Every structure is written in C-alpha cells, then in structure tokens.
Amino acid sequence: MGARVCVPSTVGDGTLMTGHYPTLQAVFGGEAPLPSCEGGYCKECPEEGARAPECQAPNRYKLYPGQKVLVTHKGRECVSFVEQHNHVDDEVKVFIPEQKLYISRKMEDVRLTDVQMHQHFEHSLSIVSSEPTEVASRSVSRSIDVPKRRSDAVEMDEMMAAMVLTSLSCSPLLQSPPSTESSVPAPQTASDSWKESGDVSDSGSSTTSGHWSGSSSISTPSPPHLEASPKYSSEAFGPSQVDEGFETDPDPFLLDEPAPRKRKNSVKAMYKCLWPNCGKLLRSIVGIKRHVKTQHLGDATDSDQHKREEDFYYTEIQMKDEAESESVVSQTPAVPVPSVIPQPLVNPEILPLDLLSPETPLASALSQSAPGSFWHIQADHAYQAMPSIQIPVSPHIFTSISWAASPPSIPSLSPIRSRSFSFSDHQPQTAPLKSQLIVASPPRAHSGTRKVRGEAKKCRKVYGIEHRNQWCTACRWKKACQRFLD
C-alpha cells in the first residue's frame, strides 16, 4: 500500500518514470494517452468519439468499487478509491478523498497498490479461464517483483472478498453517485438497469444489488450501497455512510455468503447466465461476462445500449463442491440453482410457533431469523380491526400479517391477553414457501356478523363520558377499544 509505483511522466510522452512497480499498463500492455486533468470533475475521455482504439486495452482487469488505487492527479500520486470501472471504455472513475473530487482515468493510468497487485495475480491464477490475456498476464506476473504478503494480508483478504462480492452484485454503472448523473451520459440507462435488476431480483434469481451512493446525501433510499471495504468507508466518508442502505440487499442469504474465501470448503461459486433459455454456467465472472456479451449482447460493446449490460444477465450461484466437479463450462440450463431460488424467507418452523403464543418474544425470534431487520407493530391507531405486524423478512419484502382480533402483541396496553390464536391453521406448513407475502387473514368471527361484544370494561365505562379525553383513541372514535381488549 502506498508503495512507490511507476508514475507516468507528466510531460505527455507516455513514457514511464522509473519506479519499483510497473503500472497496469506496463503489466498488461496497451498504450494510454496521458491524463489531462483540470481540477474538479474532469473527464478526459468522453464516452463517445475521441476514444482511441488503444483505449480498449487488452486487459480485462476489473477494478472493484471501493478498491484502493493510485492515480496521478495534477502530477501527483494520489491514493484514491475506485468508484466505477467502465469496462467498455476502459475508464475508471475514482474518488480522491484527499482532494474530495471525482475524476475519471483511463484504466492504464490507474495503478494498484502493490499488495493488490499481488492479490490480483493470485486471483487470476485461481480463476479457471481460457482468457488468453489472463494467461499472458499470469505469465508476466510471475516475473514481477512483487513483495511478499505483509502482515495485513488477512485484512486485505477480506477487502478483496468484499470487493469480489461487490463486483458480483452490482453493475459499475450503478455506482455512479447521483451528483454526477448529469454529467455522465447514461443516467437513464442506470435507472433503467436498476429497474431491470429489481425485476430480476424479484424473481429471486439475481444477486443484483449493491449500490454505493457515493458522497451524495443520505436521501437516496432505494439503491443499496456497496458494503465496501472498511478502509474505504472509514477513510473516504463518514461512518454514517457505512450502514446506510446496507440492508437493502434483496437477498440476505447471498449477502451473508462471504466471498470466495469461505466457499472453498464445500460450496463454490459459479456464474449462471440468466439469458432466457441459456443458463450457461461459468466459473469466472470474466467468463460469464464475456459469454453474455458475445453470445447475447452481440458483442456490440460500444453500443451505448449494451454497455455493461452483461452485469445484469448473470447471477452467482453456489454449487456443492462435489456437484460441480464436472467441467468448467457445463451446459446445464435447468440444473442447479440451489441458492438463488427464492429462499424461504422466514423459517417456517419459527414463525408460526412464535405467533401462536403472543407472550413469546416475537421480536427476538424474528431478529434471529432476520438479523438486522426490525419488526413493527402498529399499536394505538390500529383500531381499524387490523393491527398489523410487519415483518421484514427480507429488506425489500415486508411480510405483513394482519388479523382482526387480538393482536398478539400490543405490549403493555392490555392486561388481559387475548385469546390464543392459531396461525398455522391458515398457513399450512406444507404450503409452498415462496417469497411472496405471507398474509394471514384470520377468520372474522363470521364474515358479515359483528364481533362479539367483549366483556372487558371500556374506556367509556372506566373514565366516563366526562373524561372522554382520557379514552383511548379508538374509543373516542367509536372504534373497538384498544386499551381494554377483550
């Protein structure tokens, strides 16, 4: 980290100054026009036109949002963080915390820190890929004088894990901060893509998620943000950014799944093409992206419409080690998918039991099954015969359970507990547990007949009409009393 690297000369001739470590360009080949940045947000390489063919450097190296890199800005080496890596244009948008500005750089002008270089090479070695350039880079990498892993290698490991995870789950486009949307020529695409991804994820088969809202305000509700490396979030931004939107990942199960490192036990990650009737399985992101791009998107990489769209057409799945021991590329359309199919979002064993007994700490049970979520009970004004419990089983999907009589938990208001309530009667355990809303509408006493009048004293009787202001709201409004439940 922060070690001396090769710095492109500012003279503009593209030569490299001496240094300990080569630039990516030097490693992977390709020639880069030198950056000419003029303060603020600068883009020296517009999306359309003016792009020299060699911009499309043959390196398929992927930078992950949040990744720490080195760029040259105003002739100075700056530590910065990747915000978005545009593979098509081979541009990397980075944020320089020091200067608090976003700049775009050619891929060739972005340098990894030494540790990351090392990590990347290890990574490429581990990736099974027929990509010739990777092979090339691999061979090169061996000859590079990369320092041994340092003691913080573990930390970097986690960082890489986070990055990999991030890269799996979000499109680079989506990571552009809203503040730059006006200047980036594809905001519409971004939002559309987001919608698309939302649709896909509704079907439960996408890992698309993860949006880092950058330095923008906290008010962008929908897009989840990247669970970036701790360093990133803490160094570049305030801690308030860290957990904001974290829970919006549509699939907590995938979120929990902690990147390649843990997978080596029994589960391995594969990438499945989501293109209709395809379902191709590949082992590497690069591979699946290339597959999508070439096979489905027509390899029109420079078409605006298809830019980075491939991100939305694959998903990560987990495979049991033994099950996937087959070939790297297996044409198995209808096969595996174990972990991507909508999971039972609430443990069927837990929920009904908890609902059966109102006294059980529903909240705690739920918080165990859905960590980080919350449960909410509408209490007082729920008189409309519909006290509802919202159980966000997934950050996006709120399971709403409503029933007419006897909410199992209006804590403290009712000394008299309501009658026992059988949830499972109406939610048979054999019912297929899909990710749809579980809505239990328990039997109204008789549909059409009134609720039997309760024996409990009501506010009216207790306080009298003269103290009407002490009544519960429901009583005041001539609704079913919420304070003295039957």
Next chain:
DNA sequence: GCTGCCGGGAG
C-alpha cells in the same frame, strides 16, 4: 336505553 364498534365519510 346504554354501550361497543363497524362502516363510511370528511378533510
């Protein structure tokens, strides 16, 4: 007749 509260309307 008193009371509880459903259904519906106003804002």
Next chain:
DNA sequence: CTCCCGGCAGC
C-alpha cells in the same frame, strides 16, 4: 392518514 359519526346490535 386522522377524526368523526350514523347506525346496528348486544346487553
């Protein structure tokens, strides 16, 4: 959404 009330039905 909050607030109110007509009117039904149980007591």
